[in-house]
């Protein structure tokens with residue numbers, strides 16, 4: 001038997017870092033949603049008790065460092081599954097981009113293996129398992145739009161943002177999430193939180209207000225280390241995107257655009273600046 005799962009990319013419409021916790025993680029409050037740029041996972045049963053990962057992407061680990069591998073091992077251990085699985089990852093989401101590609105693959109593996117092995121694990125339990133794999137994984141289990149708190153695992157579902165185009169552009173640099181949080185200094189200055197305003201704009205269905213409300217407290221940290229992220233933001237704004245922000249710990253910058261007529265101008269303008277540009281829709 002075979003099962004297939006899509007693993008969409010996430011963007012952060014807000015990302016407030018509240019304080020550093022005793023356990024080393026940061027307490028956050030953020031609005032996350034998904035876009036229709038997705039990896040695809042094919043999972044098939046193996047007679048031998050083993051986990052095999054393959055991918056067309058030559059630049060991700062295919063061993064126990066792969067988050068889909070870790071998801072399979074976790075579910076096998078926890079539910080005492082003796083069958084093996086072959087997982088093929090068709091990667092479309094840029095890697096180490098701030099788009100939760102690995103986390104979404106892990107969440108898709110949890111969902112798919114639950115079906116493949118007929119384990120009947122509840123969504124809540126899948127989210128709890130996901131938290132063991134990474135802070136963004138619980139959100140990726142069901143996706144949609146949510147406010148995430150704690151270190152990212154406490155989820156409150158909210159309505160979807162107004163539909164629009166999303167232009168994603170990743171400069172050719174790799175950013176480590178641990179490194180960005182490590183450089184973040186919570187006491188440095190008063191920072192404006194944005195989650196409450198983003199939530200309000202979504203509830204009102206007010207696109208322009210949403211664009212004005214967005215904020216990401218990790219942006220300054222990444223921009224300090226990689227000035228090209230600011231250049232990319234400025235470029236996207238100049239080209240006419242309505243709202244522009246970095247996603248997660250970066251370096252991907254996204255632009256929200258309401259008018260289809262503007263999209264190709266923004267896409268073409270950005271392609272002169274970096275190769276990794278995608279035009280997608282919010283997943284609503």
Ligand SMILES: C[C@](O)(CO)[C@H](O)COP(=O)(O)OP(=O)(O)OC[C@H]1O[C@@H](n2ccc(N)nc2=O)[C@H](O)[C@@H]1O
Nearest residue numbers: 024025026028134135136137151152177178181248249
């Ligand atoms: C930046 C975001 O992607 C925004 O959605 C997430 O907060 C990070 O999610 P993630 O990549 O799944 O993060 P994890 O794999 O759990 O953690 C990677 C590293 O980031 C730091 N980290 C992560 C999440 C968090 N709330 N506080 C942290 O300080 C920790 O040093 C951790 O070792």
Ligand SMILES: Nc1ncnc2c1ncn2[C@@H]1O[C@H](COP(=O)(O)OP(=O)(O)OP(=O)(O)O)[C@@H](O)[C@H]1O
Nearest residue numbers: 066067095096097098099100101102105136177248
């Ligand atoms: N299935 C996977 N897909 C992509 N990267 C993976 C995967 N499994 C493990 N990795 C490793 O995880 C690291 C982060 O990749 P990923 O694409 O998940 O980052 P990200 O989008 O910045 O994540 P986040 O937004 O959750 O911080 C990479 O260095 C990569 O080698």
